[in-house]
Amino acid sequence: MTKKKLIAGNWKMNGNLEANDALVRAVAAGMKEAACDVAVCVPAPFLAQVQMLRHGSKLDLGAQDVSQHASGAYTGETSAAMLREFGVRYAIVGHSERRQYHGETDALVAEKARTALAHGITPIVCIGETLAEREAGKTEEVVKRQxxxxxxxxxxxxxxxxxxxxxxxxxxxxxxxxxxxxxxxHALLRKQLAAATEHAGRVQILYGGSMNAANAASLLAQADIDGGLIGGASLKAPDFLQIIAAANASQR
Incomplete structure (x- = not known):
């Protein structure tokens, strides 16, 4: 069986009730025959709204972060158990913005992934190098460490x-x-996963650096690119649907 592609939108800190309603309805209506998996990772205040809007569609719900703690005196945090109550299937962990602006370490990201898994949520683990690291020839070192x-x-x-x-x-x-x-x-990461599990082939490895409607098809045609984590383009239904269509085409 061919592994499904995954197209996951990351709304980041964007959205409002009216715009969300129009966006989710348009995406859900436009992706009815999608052969790939599709999700939107939305700000925590909108989880309840999007959970209701996606009802009856193939659109999965994702969160943009999850606490490594189960519960307790952690003001502002959201636990995996809370996310599960809203039907969350995915949670982004270790996004570069969390690493950069909130000081999240490799170890913390790993703990968040473990917490998500323990509650039946699939973590979307983000890794990647900065421009300085790439120019210094450290791409492989950085991504393998993460x-x-x-x-x-x-x-x-x-x-x-x-x-x-x-x-x-x-x-x-x-x-x-x-x-x-x-x-x-992606091939490097697949090889690293293969050394850790005999099921490395079923791990979806997404590309998430400015994938858009124009470049999605060429990226998704690569052997080890199993989908995309989409930023700005996920806020525009026509663009997001075009990326989903490219994933469907590469799925066949």
């Missing part, structure tokens, strides 16, 4: 995660890794 931390903590469960390779220099900048550059890193 993934190794998650493998170390999650052991035999590692085949249950989703990995998103997001070169930091390509996020929201309009710059995109070439399909060949992206494939090179």
């Amino acid at each position: 993934l190794a931390a998650v493998i170390h903590v999650n052991g035999h469960c590692i085949s249950e995660i989703v990995v998103a390779y997001e070169p930091v220099w390509a996020i929201g900048t309009g710059r995109t890794a070439t399909p060949e550059q992206a494939q090179q890193v």
Whole structure:
């Protein structure tokens, strides 16, 4: 059986009740025959709204973060158990913005992935190098270190995660890794996963650096690119649906 592609939208800190309603309804209506998996990862205040809007569709719900703690005096945090109550299937962990602005370490990201898995939520583990690291020839070192931390903590469960390779220099900048550059890193990550689990082939490895309607098809045609983590383009229904269509086409 061919592994499904996954197209996951990351709304980041965007949206409002009216705009969300129009966006989710348009996406749900436009993707009825989708052969790939599709999800939207929305800000926490909108989980209840989007849970209701997606009802009856194939659109999955995702969160943008999850606490490593089960419960307690952690003001502002959202636990995995809370997310499950809203039917959340995916949770982004370790996004470069969380690492950069909130000081999240490789070890913390690994713990968040473990907490998500323990509650039946699939973590979308983000890894990627900065422009300075790429120019210094450290891409392989950085991404392998970030993934190794998650493998170390999650052991035999590692085949249950989703990995998103997001070169930091390509996020929201309009710059995109070439399909060949992206494939090179994805193949590296697949090999690293293969050393940790015999089920590495079923792990979806997404590309997440300014994938859009124009470049999605060429990226998704690569052997080890199993989908995309989509930022800005996920806020525009026609663009998001075009990316889903590209994933459907590459699925066949």
